[in-house]
Amino acid sequence: MKLLLVLACFLAACLASPHPCYTPPLLTGALTISTQNEELWAYARYLYDGMGQRLRLFELVDYKNKTMNIDLLLLFREGVVYEIADKERTCTKQPLHAQFHPAEVPKDATLVGPAIVGSSSSPGEGLLVNTWTGDLPDKTGKYFITVTEFGCIPVSFLVHTPQFGWMAVNYFDNVKGITDPSLLELPAFCSNVPTKETQPVHFSKLFQQRTN
Incomplete structure (x- = not known):
């Protein structure tokens, strides 16, 4: 009985004091992006490979009242x-x-607090999440990130950028693993494509280039 009490107290302490966590390294799902200045709105299906540092995005984007479809494969290691x-x-x-x-x-993030998304009135009506805040790596602003208490699955990400102001990313339909690994491989018809002679671009600049 004493052992059960000790285990119960330990479990309660863990739940009462969330710690920074790692999201699963392989995820498939969908997300929306919206900005404070209303210049950018996007809906995207995504595949995230944290181990290979790869990201595939199938997006419907509205940038400065121009709508476009974008299919991007980001290879960060390359x-x-x-x-x-x-x-x-x-x-x-x-x-x-x-x-x-x-x-x-991030390990240096500060806990804002736990919350229930939905309702706590009945079982199954709500989702327990934790919200964290901290400084961006380049110290240009702050971020807020919300993840599930169990599994560390992303729910939302709020960050301030010089170009867009506050940018909100909301995640949904997340599934652990990559549902179609071939989508993270470079298509054969892209293998010999030369690199454009341009300055390295930030991710947000890709939208501007498509609308110019």
Whole structure:
């Protein structure tokens, strides 16, 4: 009986004091992106490979009232991003100016607090989450990240950027693992594409290039 009491107290302490956590290294799901200045809105299906540092995005984007479909394969280790037109079997390749940041709650993050998304009135009506905050790596602003208490699955990410102001990313339909690993491989028709002679681009600049 004493052992059970000790285990119960230990479990209660863990639940009462969340700790920074790692998101599963392989995820498939969907997300939306919206910005404070209302210049950018996007819906995307995504495949995230934290081990190989790869990200595939199938997006419907509205940027400055112009709508477009974008298919992107970001290869952070190689420092390149491919924009793929599968039907036309063509693609473009550009240098990618972005450091890979694994999906996680950083160790130096500060807990804002736990919350229930939905309702706590009845079982199954709510989701227990934790929200964390901290400084961006380059110290240009703050971020807020919300993840599930169990599994550390991303729910939302809020960050301030000089270009867009506050940018909100909301995740849903997340599944552990990669449902179709071939989508993270470079299509054969892209293998010999030369890199565009441009300056390395930030991710957000890709939207501007498509609308110019």
